[in-house]
Every structure is written in structure tokens, then in C-alpha cells.
Amino acid sequence: MRSTEGSQAADKVDLPSLDRSYHDPRGVLSTLLSVLTGAATVVACIPLFSVLIMLFWRGGARLSWQLFVELPPTAFEEGGGFGNAIVGTLVMVGIAALISVPFGILAAVFLAEFGPDSKLASGARFCAKTLTGLPSILAGVFAYAAVVMVTGTYSAPAGGVALALLMLPTVLLTAEEAMKMVPVRMKEAAVGMGCTRSQVIWKVVLPTALPSILTGVMLAVARASGETAPLLFTALFSNYWLIQDGHLGLMEPTASLAVLIYNFSGMPFENQIEMAWAAALVLVLLVLVINIIGQLLSRQRV
Amino acid sequence: MKVGPVRCLWLLLILCGLLSTSVGWAGESVRLKGSGASFPFPLYGLWFKEYGKVNRDVIIDYQAKGSGAGIKDFVNKTVDFAASDAAMTDEEMAAVEGGVQLLPMTAGSIVLAYNLPDGPKELKLSREAYTKIFLGQVTKWNDPAIAQANPDAKMPETGITVVRRADSSGTTFVFTQHLGAISEAWTNGPGTGTTVNWPSSDKFIASPKNDGVAATIKQTPGAIGYIEYGFAELGKLPMALLENKAGKFVKPSLESGQAALAGVDLPPDLRAWVPDPSGEEAYPIVTYTWMVFHKKYDDPKKAETIRNVVKYALTDGQKVSGKMGYIPLPDNVVQVVSRALDNIQ
Amino acid sequence: MALPATEREAAFGSVREMATGASISTPPSSLDIFADRVFRGLTLIFAGLTIVLVLYIVLEIGGKAAPAMQKYGLSFIASTTWDVNKARFGVLPEIWGTLYSSVLALVLGGFFGISIAIFLTQDFLPPKLEVIFKNIVELLAAIPSVVYGLWGIFVLIPTIRPVADWVHQHFGWIPFFSTSLSGPGMLPAALVLTIMVLPTISAISRDALSAVPPRLKEAAFGMGATRWEAILRVILPTASTGILGALMLGFGRALGETMALAMLVGNSNQLSISLFSPANTLAALLALNFPEADKRQEQVLMYAAVLLLAITLLVNICGAAVLRRATVRLSGGGK
Numbered sequence: 004m005r006s007t008e009g010s011q012a013a014d015k016v017d018l019p020s021l022d023r024s025y026h027d028p029r030g031v032l033s034t035l036l037s038v039l040t041g042a043a044t045v046v047a048c049i050p051l052f053s054v055l056i057m058l059f060w061r062g063g064a065r066l067s068w069q070l071f072v073e074l075p076p077t078a079f080e081e082g083g084g085f086g087n088a089i090v091g092t093l094v095m096v097g098i099a100a101l102i103s104v105p106f107g108i109l110a111a112v113f114l115a116e117f118g119p120d121s122k123l124a125s126g127a128r129f130c131a132k133t134l135t136g137l138p139s140i141l142a143g144v145f146a147y148a149a150v151v152m153v154t155g156t157y158s159a160p161a162g163g164v165a166l167a168l169l170m171l172p173t174v175l176l177t178a179e180e181a182m183k184m185v186p187v188r189m190k191e192a193a194v195g196m197g198c199t200r201s202q203v204i205w206k207v208v209l210p211t212a213l214p215s216i217l218t219g220v221m222l223a224v225a226r227a228s229g230e231t232a233p234l235l236f237t238a239l240f241s242n243y244w245l246i247q248d249g250h251l252g253l254m255e256p257t258a259s260l261a262v263l264i265y266n267f268s269g270m271p272f273e274n275q276i277e278m279a280w281a282a283a284l285v286l287v288l289l290v291l292v293i294n295i296i297g298q299l300l301s302r303q304r305v
Numbered sequence: 306m307k308v309g310p311v312r313c314l315w316l317l318l319i320l321c322g323l324l325s326t327s328v329g330w331a332g333e334s335v336r337l338k339g340s341g342a343s344f345p346f347p348l349y350g351l352w353f354k355e356y357g358k359v360n361r362d363v364i365i366d367y368q369a370k371g372s373g374a375g376i377k378d379f380v381n382k383t384v385d386f387a388a389s390d391a392a393m394t395d396e397e398m399a400a401v402e403g404g405v406q407l408l409p410m411t412a413g414s415i416v417l418a419y420n421l422p423d424g425p426k427e428l429k430l431s432r433e434a435y436t437k438i439f440l441g442q443v444t445k446w447n448d449p450a451i452a453q454a455n456p457d458a459k460m461p462e463t464g465i466t467v468v469r470r471a472d473s474s475g476t477t478f479v480f481t482q483h484l485g486a487i488s489e490a491w492t493n494g495p496g497t498g499t500t501v502n503w504p505s506s507d508k509f510i511a512s513p514k515n516d517g518v519a520a521t522i523k524q525t526p527g528a529i530g531y532i533e534y535g536f537a538e539l540g541k542l543p544m545a546l547l548e549n550k551a552g553k554f555v556k557p558s559l560e561s562g563q564a565a566l567a568g569v570d571l572p573p574d575l576r577a578w579v580p581d582p583s584g585e586e587a588y589p590i591v592t593y594t595w596m597v598f599h600k601k602y603d604d605p606k607k608a609e610t611i612r613n614v615v616k617y618a619l620t621d622g623q624k625v626s627g628k629m630g631y632i633p634l635p636d637n638v639v640q641v642v643s644r645a646l647d648n649i650q
Numbered sequence: 651m652a653l654p655a656t657e658r659e660a661a662f663g664s665v666r667e668m669a670t671g672a673s674i675s676t677p678p679s680s681l682d683i684f685a686d687r688v689f690r691g692l693t694l695i696f697a698g699l700t701i702v703l704v705l706y707i708v709l710e711i712g713g714k715a716a717p718a719m720q721k722y723g724l725s726f727i728a729s730t731t732w733d734v735n736k737a738r739f740g741v742l743p744e745i746w747g748t749l750y751s752s753v754l755a756l757v758l759g760g761f762f763g764i765s766i767a768i769f770l771t772q773d774f775l776p777p778k779l780e781v782i783f784k785n786i787v788e789l790l791a792a793i794p795s796v797v798y799g800l801w802g803i804f805v806l807i808p809t810i811r812p813v814a815d816w817v818h819q820h821f822g823w824i825p826f827f828s829t830s831l832s833g834p835g836m837l838p839a840a841l842v843l844t845i846m847v848l849p850t851i852s853a854i855s856r857d858a859l860s861a862v863p864p865r866l867k868e869a870a871f872g873m874g875a876t877r878w879e880a881i882l883r884v885i886l887p888t889a890s891t892g893i894l895g896a897l898m899l900g901f902g903r904a905l906g907e908t909m910a911l912a913m914l915v916g917n918s919n920q921l922s923i924s925l926f927s928p929a930n931t932l933a934a935l936l937a938l939n940f941p942e943a944d945k946r947q948e949q950v951l952m953y954a955a956v957l958l959l960a961i962t963l964l965v966n967i968c969g970a971a972v973l974r975r976a977t978v979r980l981s982g983g984g985k
Contacts, residue, residue, distance in 0.1 A: 033878035037774060043765035044783060047852075050845045051790050054801050077351040078629055110700050113693035127697040129966060130704035135902025136962030137707070138933035139795075139909070140940060141955055145707050151383055157338065168707075173899065175700065177854055180895050184861035199678045199686035215857040222791050222853055229794030232908055232937055239340060239368040242354060256338055256366045265796050265909075266369065269516040270347055271539035271630070283797045290792030294785060371941025466832060471917035473942030495735075499942045502733035510833050510928060511917040512803075513938055520803055521833055 055287070062280025070281060075242050075263065078272045085282050087244050089289070091159065091258040094245065095238060096227050098163025099170055104220055106167075107174030112204055114175075115182035128179070134172040142168040143233035151237055159245070159257040162238030169230060170223035177219025181212035217301045225290045231261040240266065260286045335610045339367040341375025341388030342475055343514070344533060345411055345594045348631055349388065352622045356614055363610055372475050373499070379405075379597055385607060387597040390475025391499070392576040404600035406648045407575050409593040410618055412566055412632040415480050416557040416590070418542040419529040420522050421446060425458030428545045429554045435547065436488045438465060438529060440495075441504035446527065454554070464508060468521045468530030471511035473499040479592040480531045486580035487589075531590075534562070535630020549589040550581055561588035562632035571641050591632065598649050605650070612646050619643060708959060715952035726953060730919055732935075739950045741957065743919045747929035748961065751836060751911065752904035755843035759904070760897050762844070763851030767893075770852075771859040772881055784856070791849035799913030802842045807833060807914075810841075814926050831926040834916035839929070842910050847900035854899060858892025859885060891973065898969045905962055908933040932958040 069084045076083025110131075114124045146165035151157055185208050193203045209216075234240075239256035240263070246252065260282050267279035339349075346369035353365040370378075372389035379387035380400050388410075398405050417435060419428060424446065430438075434450040437443040443450050447460040470477045478499045484491040495501040503509050512521040515536045522528045522542060529545075534557050537544050546554040555561045565587035571577050579591050596615070602608040619642060623633040634642070678686070718726075722739060729740020766787055770780050814831035821827045831837065862885050870880035886893070916928020917938065932954050940951055 029876050029879065033876035036878045040765040040769040041774065043762050044769045044787075047762050047766055047790075047845075047848055048783070048786050050801075051786055051793075053805060054793055054797065057801055057805055058797070077354045078347050080354075106696055106699070109693045109696040113697040117690055117693055118697070123694070123697055123701075127700040129970075130701045132898060132902060132966040132969075133959065133962050134700075134704055134707075135899055136905040136958065136965070138906040138936060138955070138958065140933070140937045141707075141711065144940070145710060148710060152381060156383060168703075171700075171703075172902070173850070176895060176899055177857075180854065180892050181857065184858070184892065186863070197677045199682050201686040201689040202678070202682065204689075215861070218788075218853050218857055221788065222850055225788065225792035225849075229792060229797070231794065231796055235368070235370050235941075236374075239338070239366065239370075241366045242350070243364050243366070255336065256368065261794050261796070262368070264794055266346070268796060268800055269343070269514045271516065271519075271536045272347065273539075275347075283794060286794060287789060287792050291785065291789055294788060294792075373942035373944060374940075471912065472938035475942075498734050500732075500734055500939060502731065502735070505919065507829060507832065507918075507920065507927065509918070512834065513912055513917070517803070517913060524803075524808065525833055 055284070058280050058284045058287070062277050062282070062284055065277045065281040066284070070285065074244070075258070075267075076274055076278065078270075078275065080274065083274075083278065085258070085260065085263050085278065085285075087241065088258040088260045088263045088282065089285065090245050091238070091241070092228055092260045092286070092289070094253075095159050095162040095166060095234070095257065095259060096224055098160055099166035099227050100220070100224060102163065102167035103170040103174050103223065107171050108178050108209075108216065111175050111178035111182060112208075114179045116204055116208065117200065128176075131172045131175045134168070135176070137168065137172075138232075139169060139230050140232040140236075142166075143236035146233065147236040154254065156254055157237065157239040157256040158254040159238055160253060162234045162257060162259065165233035165237045166227040166230065169233065170220075170227050173223040173226070174216075174219050177222070178212070178216045181215030181219070182208050184215065185211045214301050217297050221294050221297055224293060228286060228290050229261055231265045234259050234262050235265075238262075260289075334362040334364050335606055337363070337365045337386065337607065337610065337614075338384045339365070339375070339386040339388060339596075340370050340378050340384050341367075341597070342372040342390045342594060343369035344390050344413060344475055345388055345631070347535075348411060348622075348626055348629055351625060351629070352618050353614070355621075355625075356617050360613075363614070365614065371473070373473070376597070385599075385602075386611065388594065389597060390592065390594045391478050392593075392595050393597060401599070406598045406600050406645060407595045408598065408615060408642050408645060409571070409575055409577070409634065409638065410596050410615075410642075411623070411626050411634060412562065412591060412593045413630070414534045414557055414562045414565070414588050414591045414632060415476060415483075415531050416534050416537045416544040417529055417547065418519065418522050418532050418537045418544055420524075420526055421461065421463070421543075422526060423459075423461040423463075425455050425460075426543070427556070428458075428543070429454040429548070430545045431548045432487055435545070436484055436491060439467060439484060440488075440490060441467070441506050441509065444508065454548070463527040466525050466528040467509045468518050468525070468528050469503055469509060469511050470500075470518060470531075471513040474514075475499065475592075475594075476515065476531065476533060477501065480590060482578065482580045483590045533630065538630050547589050549587050550583050551585050551587070553585060555586060555588045557588050559627050559632060561586055562591050563635055565589070565591040566593075566632065566638070567635050571638060575642070575645060600648055601650055608650050611649055615646055616643070708956075711952050711955050711959070715949060715956045718946075718949035718953040719956070722950070722953070726950075727957065730921060732919055734947060737946070741932065741935065741954050743921045744930045744932045744935050744954065745957065745961070746921050747836070747915060748905060748931040748933070748958065750923075750929070751840045751843055751915065751931060752901060754836075754840035755847050755904040756897065756901045758840070758844040759847040759851050759900055763848050763896070763900065764855050764893060766848075766852045767855035767859055768881060768886075771856055772877070772885070784853075787852050788849050790845060791853075795846070795907065795909035796913075798842050798846060798910040802838050802910065802914040803834075806841060807831075807838050810838065818926060825923050826925050829922065829924040829927040832928070834914050834928055835926050836915065836922075836929045837925040839911050839915040839931075840925070842914055843904050843907055846907060846910065847904050850903055851896045851900040854896035855889070855893045858889040858896065861892065862888045894969070894973050898966065898973075901965060901969070902962060905958065905965070906933055908937045912937050932961075 069082055072086045073084030074087055075085055114128055118124045142165045146161055150161035150164050189207050190203050193207045241256045241258045264279045264282050267275040349367050357363055372391050375387035376389055376397055378384040392407055431454045444465055447462050452460050481497045481501050485497045512518045515532045518530045518532050519536045519540050522530045544557050546556050549555050564584050565582035568584050569577050569579050619639050626633050728742055730742050731738045731740050770783055811831055817827050818830050866884055867880055870884045911931050912934040915931055915934055917930050918928035920927055936951055943951055
């Protein structure tokens with residue numbers, strides 16, 4: 004930039020004009036780039052709307068309250084819904100979040116605060132990055148070996164573990180980046196006031212980094228809600244409610260929206276195909292709602 | 306992070322509301338789990354749901370993950386029963402402790418669906434024609450091998466795009482088994498299997514699952530591919546009439562499927578293949594699909610439930626299979642299977 | 651690093667208060683110190699657990715793959731046949747497909763993602779609109795892979811087919827366009843993959859850009875920079891570690907994407923640089939063949955999985971090296 008030349012030039016001739024002139028090539032370039040990025044943003048939104056329109060067009064006819072309280076229909080059955088799948092997705096993503104979020108954040112704290120240059124930290128960072136490339140089906144296969152074979156049954160927690168594997172790298176890496184972005188002087192001020200390192204983290208770093216950590220968590224949650232392959236191997240599917248006979252069937256095969264969509268979209272039966280599209284719509288809306296709740300909660304920080 | 310108590314209460318209320326809508330009630334229930342083939346998945350789903358409506362204390366979950374995965378689950382004892390389009394091999398059966406009972410539950414046929422807007426309404430394909438198409442040797446629709454069987458129609462000059470399965474599947478297995486039975490060139494070439502080495506040509510494209518292949522055929526003029534009868538019938542895709550062993554061109558239908566199954570004697574372990582059925586009206590590509598059970602269950606209630614469910618499937622269940630695109634079991638087969646039920650204790 | 655005046659006073663002020671017994675700040679009590687130790691230990695454990703977890707996964711998969719690795723060795727990587735009946739396996743087309751599609755997705759997704767991040771953080775829009783667009787872009791991550799696959803088949807491929815045919819006819823001499831698009835292929839797969847990694851890159855880059863101290867931007871403006879000069883020469887470099895982190899995360903995601911690609915990439919064992927030819931990826935190969943695989947096939951597929959993990963590893967090593975060189979170059983200024 005012309006900082007040094009500018010200050011010398013200022014002694015001599017003209018200061019750069021504060022108005023943006025349309026003939027000035029720098030200004031034109033700037034405007035051009037603005038238009039380009041604006042266009043890029045709009046173009047990037049097109050697929051979302053295209054997908055949503057497709058979902059509405061093919062499944063919108065099925066949207067009704069029934070969807071939330073009824074069980075999946077069979078081939079030519081009238082009505083039906085996927086209430087159990089919604090509950091199943093919420094439960095399994097909830098379990099996955101309960102596992103991966105504390106895990107990820109605690110590990111990230113170590114990576115960002117307590118031992119950023121240590122060998123352990125480099126190793127953990129490296130492992131987390133390697134984990135980002137884990138195909139979803141492998142997460143399912145691994146969780147099958149680790150949970151399903153051990154407990155002897157398909158279950159919601161097994162699905163939760165598989166999803167947690169997929170969520171963990173995103174949560175961990177974004178949390179680490181978020182914590183690194185907290186200005187150093189805020190941390191030093193806290194230390195100056197007599198905080199232990201942990202208190203600095205609890206009272207200063209985490210609250211400040213929370214919105215960015217939440218972004219990472221939301222991205223991970225969004226992805227986990229839509230994954231099919233891991234659930235096929237761990238939670239299977241069920242055409243029944245999670246709570247049968249008044250008892251919580253957590254260690255039984257559990258329905259989920261992703262598997263429902265996978266199953267029904269591959270059927271030749273119109274009613275089930277429509278249901279698949281409706282389920283996809285509901286899934287996207289569900290994630291949006293979770294996203295908004297997350298943003299509302301994080302806005303309450305000190 | 307401060308969340309007000311009021312907001313907490315709201316969240317809690319919403320959660321309780323959600324959970325309470327999801328409560329199902331039944332008495333002391335028996336729960337069976339199964340996984341396996343995707344071919345019979347819609348039918349089994351219907352059967353289990355209908356059975357569950359009448360017998361409210363029985364809950365059966367079945368998920369399609371593939372025949373191979375289902376057998377694996379069965380051997381690992383993570384499911385109570387499995388379903389397979391390819392029955393089980395001897396070594397798989399030996400790996401199951403306590404013995405395994407295979408029961409054919411229904412059958413289906415595989416059709417060649419095509420997309421030829423300028424072509425004949427009822428395309429006839431001779432054995433030579435369709436084998437060579439899938440070997441990549443016949444590449445245009447107006448090839449003499451095809452035109453011979455369709456003398457009244459003007460075949461367009463379009464190139465043939467072959468759509469095959471991208472994923473490993475029982476459908477591929479049955480189709481390639483049939484091709485292997487009628488053509489030595491096929492056996493020496495791609496061979497039989499759930500996934501084979503298709504001829505390398507950029508006119509061979511792949512899509513996953515039956516619906517993927519059906520969708521690709523629908524969208525690609527000049528395409529031909531192999532899918533299950535139900536998908537072609539319900540998706541209103543034109544199906545080719547195939548030349549059978551007796552030399553007749555047979556249209557895929559319930560009757561021609563049953564004619565193909567009728568002539569087959571089931572061996573004692575109930576694993577029967579029909580790679581090239583004889584019979585005047587027989588449609589050439591048909592297969593049974595099996596459910597796989599343990600011979601001995603720890604819980605006698607489970608065994609009893611299984612026997613009841615299978616009995617239902619063999620009687621009322623067969624009545625609905627037709628309209629869903631499956632071939633109802635011939636009566637003699639139903640009898641044999643009912644007798645084999647006693648082996649499940 | 652020296653504290654500026656205000657914080658310095660606050661720190662000394664607290665020491666003064668300690669001496670006089672006033673209460674805003676106190677040295678940590680023994681309970682605090684204990685809690686500190688416990689917390690530190692906890693974070694250490696979880697960082698270690700991360701390594702243990704990945705090692706466990708690698709061992710588990712590697713263990714299953716070992717027989718196949720012994721049997722086929724390196725010819726597996728070099729061969730292009732996949733014949734189950736003759737037991738000849740090779741995944742070179744899949745390795746190529748994985749890398750090609752992921753690099754395309756990274757380039758396109760990176761371009762769009764960073765552009766969007768810039769657009770949404772540099773005051774181009776009123777804050778309310780920023781929030782709306784932010785949510786829209788993040789929603790892209792919520793769409794299930796299966797739905798992307800179906801959208802690709804029913805909407806994307808028919809839409810780009812005429813364009814692809816035109817390009818092939820007129821520019822077929824360029825190797826990238828040398829075959830015709832018969833349906834699924836590299837381009838639709840790469841486009842959908844771009845859309846799938848876009849939210850990740852955009853959201854994390856957005857956070858990185860937001861974290862740049864405003865005074866840096868103000869300083870740039872004060873020196874007469876146009877808005878874009880400030881962005882390109884001051885803000886982006888400052889946020890570069892965060893943005894590079896976003897790109898690495900996006901790339902990892904692209905490498906591992908399974909279902910959507912399985913439906914769109916064409917699943918053909920052809921090795922071609924053409925954007926329109928069908929291809930295959932390691933993850934898709936795994937997903938489509940695993941459910942029906944018998945013991946022997948399963949081992950071969952696990953070998954392919956090991957290769958995929960190895961590729962992710964290699965990419966991360968390269969990425970870390972690039973990162974190190976970038977931070978060395980940039981840490982002269984900025985923060």
C-alpha cells in the first residue's frame with residue numbers, strides 16, 4: 004500500500020481523494036469485486052432454493068399435522084407420518100452432541116490454551132484433521148464393531164456414537180480456532196484479576212468464543228442430522244415409537260429421518276416417495292429451528 | 306451463558322410435549338428384529354405392519370441394508386432373522402450355531418426396461434440380442450439382432466446406453482446368473498455375482514439401487530437396463546418381451562412369473578435357483594427370496610411368534626404381494642414351506 | 651506483550667485492592683487451584699483421547715484390511731480392474747476420482763465460500779440481511795446427502811446436460827471437455843460436492859473475518875485504501891489461518907462424502923481428465939459395495955478405506971506445511 008509514499012506525497016501534492024471516483028481504476032476494481040461477491044452469494048443461495056422448491060413440489064402436498072404424530076405408512080396405505088423418525092433423529096443427534104461437544108471443546112481448550120505447542124497438541128490436532136475425512140460409512144462400520152457387537156443389539160446410542168464420530172472433528176477444530184481468536188489481552192486482564200487458568204477459560208475465553216463455537220456445533224449438528232450410512236449400521240430403523248409400553252426403548256432399533264428418506268425415496272410407491280420428500284423438508288426445517296434456538300441462546304452471553 | 310428460567314421451562318415443556326406424542330401402548334410385547342435384502346423390503350414392511358395391527362403385542366422391525374449385511378447381522382446374532390435374495394452359501398450356513406432354516410417367502414422377476422420413444426410398443430428381444438447388448442457387442446437399436454425379432458417395427462438408429470447397478474445387489478446376481486446360464490460368452494466374461502466386471506465402454510452407465518436405474522432409464526433416451534418388475538410396473542416403464550427357453554417371447558407379468566416357478570422342485574434345504582426356467586409361458590428371469598431363521602431360539606415365545614407370522618405371510622400375505630409387483634408363491638411351494646416351519650423352535 | 655494503559659491500571663488497581671483488602675479481585679483460593687488442576691487434567695485427557703480414538707479406528711480398519719494388503723500389495727493402488735469373480739482388484743480410478751472431485755470442490759467451494767464470507771462480514775449488507783443470508787448458507791449443510799443425490803439426478807444433471815453438450819461440441823479438443831455427458835459424471839458430482847462443503851468454508855471463514863480487530867480495517871481506510879484493498883491486503887491476510895483452517899475442514903469433508911457422490915459420480919472405472927466422464931470415488935465404492943460384501947470383498951474394501959485415510963493424512967500434512975509457510979510469511983505484521 005502507498006503508506007510511505009502517501010505520507011511523502013502528502014507533503015508535496017494531493018492527498019488521495021476521500022470520494023470514490025468512478026474513473027479511478029482502484030475504485031472501479033473495488034466496485035467490481037463487490038458486485039462479484041454479491042453475485043457469488045446469490046448464486047450460492049440458488050441451490051438451496053432449488054432443493055427446497057423441489058422438496059415442496061414433490062412432498063409439499065403431504066405436509067400436515069399427521070406427519071408428526073403417525074407412524075410410517077406401508078406401500079399403498081393412506082395417511083401415515085414419521086413422528087417416530089423425528090423423535091429418533093432428535094434423540095440420536097442429541098446423544099451425538101452430548102458426546103462430541105464436551106469432548107471436542109475440552110480437547111480444543113487443551114489445544115488452544117493449555118498446551119498449544121506441545122507434542123500432544125500437535126498429535127491431537129493432526130488426528131482431528133484426519134478424522135474430518137472419515138467417510139460416513141466407516142463411522143457406521145466402526146460404531147457397529149464398537150457398540151452394536153458389544154451390546155448385541157441395534158440401538159439409539161450406537162447411532163449416537165456413529166454420529167458423534169462425524170461431529171467431533173468439526174466441533175474440535177472450530178472450537179480451537181474460535182478460542183485462538185479471543186484477544187490475548189482479555190485473557191491477561193483476567194489473570195491480572197486473580198483468575199486461575201481454568202477460570203480464565205470459563206469466564207473469559209469460552210463466553211467470548213461461544214458464538215463461533217456454536218457455529219461449528221451447528222454445522223456439525225446439521226450434517227449429523229442428514230447422515231444415512233452410519234445409522235444403517237447402528238440404529239437400523241423402526242416402524243414403532245421410541246416409547247412403547249410406557250418404557251423407553253433406547254436399546255432397540257430406532258427410526259430416523261435420514262434413513263426414512265433413504266428408504267422411501269427408493270421405493271416405487273407414490274405415497275412413500277412423497278413422504279420421503281416431505282420428510283426431507285421437515286428435516287431441513289428442524290435443523291433451521293435448532294440453529295435459531297442456538298443463536299438465541301448464545302446471544303444471552305455476558 | 307445465561308438462559309433465563311422462563312426459557313428453560315418452555316424448552317422443557319416442548320420436549321415433554323414431543324415425547325408424549327410419541328408414546329405407543331401395547332401389552333407385554335414380543336419384539337423381533339431383522340435386516341437384509343431390499344428387494345422384499347416393501348412387502349415385508351406391509352406384512353409386519355398388517356400383522357401388528359391384528360396382534361398388538363408383536364413388534365417386528367425390518368430394515369433393508371443388503372442381503373450380505375443381513376446375513377452378517379444374522380451370524381453375529383444382532384438380529385433375530387435375516388432376508389436374502391441369494392439364500393446362503395454352505396459356509397455361511399455352517400457359521401451359524403444351532404442351525405439355520407431358510408424359507409422362501411416370495412418371488413420376483415427382473416425385467417429389461419427401456420426408453421425408446423420412436424421404438425415399438427412391445428419390444429421383443431431374443432436371447433442373442435439381449436445377451437449381446439449387455440456384453441457391449443450390440444450397440445445400436447437398429448442392429449439386425451434386435452430388428453429380426455421385431456419385423457413389424459422400424460427400429461431407430463439410436464445408440465444403446467446400458468444402465469447397470471452401481472451397488473452390489475441381489476438383482477445383479479440373479480440377472481447375471483441367468484445370462485451365465487444361457488451364454489457361455491457371459492460366463493467367461495463378466496460372470497455371475499452381486500457385482501461383476503462389466504464391459505468397459507462409456508455407453509455403460511451405472512446408478513445405485515432400483516430406483517436410480519429406473520430414473521436414469523427414464524431420463525436417457527436409448528437406454529436399457531435391468532430392474533425389478535415392481536419398479537417397472539409401478540413406474541410405468543416399458544418392459545421388453547424376452548425369449549424364453551421354449552423359444553417364445555414372454556411378457557413379464559404375475560402369470561408368466563408363476564409359470565416359471567411352477568416347474569421347479571424345491572430341494573430339502575429349500576434353496577432353489579431358476580436361472581433358465583422351462584415352460585411355454587415362463588418368463589425367463591425369476592428368483593425366490595428367502596427369510597433366514599435360527600432353528601432354535603432361546604425364547605420360545607419368539608419362535609412361536611415367528612411361526613405365526615410366517616403362517617400369516619404364506620396365506621393372507623401372498624394375496625397382497627401381487628399388486629405390489631411380487632410373484633405369489635405357487636401352492637405346492639406354500640405347502641412345503643409350511644411344513645418346514647416346524648423346524649423352528 | 652505489553653498491556654495498554656487502561657488494562658495496566660486495572661491490573662495494578664487490583665493489586666492495590668488486594669493490599670487494602672478491597673474485593674474486586676482476589677488471588678485464587680485453594681479450591682480454585684484444585685479445580686484448575688482437575689480441569690487441566692480433564693482437557694489433557696480428552697486431547698489424548700482424540701489421538702487414542704483415531705488410532706483405534708485406524709487399527710480396527712487396518713486390522714480388517716491386513717489380509718487384503720498382504721495379498722494385493724501395491725498393485726491394488728496401480729490397477730484399474732475391479733473384478734470380483736476373478737479376484738482382481740484395483741482402485742486407481744477411485745483414487746483419481748476422489749482427488750479430482752475434492753480438488754474441484756475445494757477450488758469452487760473455496761472461491762464461493764470465501765466470497766460469501768467476505769460479503770457477509772464487511773458491511774455490504776444491513777445486519778438483518780446478513781443474518782438471513784448467513785442462515786440460508788448454513789442451511790445448505792442441513793440438507794441430507796441423499797436429497798442432494800436425488801436433486802442432482804432430477805434437477806442438476808438435466809439442467810447442465812445441454813450446456814455440457816454445447817461445450818463438448820465446441821471445445822471438445824480441450825481435454826477437460828473431451829467426452830459427452832451421458833448422465834452422472836465428474837462435473838455433477840463436483841458441483842454437488844461444492845455445494846456441500848460451501849457452508850463449512852463460508853461459516854468458518856466468516857468467523858475468522860469477524861474476529862479481525864476493527865482498528866486494522868479502520869487503519870487501512872485511514873490510509874486511503876479502497877474497501878477491497880483493505881479486504882484483500884489487510885483483513886484476509888490477518889484472518890488467513892482461520893480461512894485456511896476452513897479450507898482444510900472443507901477438503902476433508904469433500905474427501906469423505908459418500909452418499910451424494912455414490913448417486914452422482916457414475917461409478918465407472920474409467921480414468922479420465924474429462925469433466926463429463928463418469929468416475930468413481932473411494933468413499934462411493936465403499937458405500938455401494940460394503941453391504942453386500944462377503945468376507946474377502948470386505949477385506950479389499952477395508953484396504954480401500956485405509957487408502958482413503960492415508961490420502962486424508964497426506965493432504966493434512968501438506969496443508970500443515972502450507973499453513974506453516976503462510977503464517978511465517980504473515981506473522982511479521984497483523985496480530
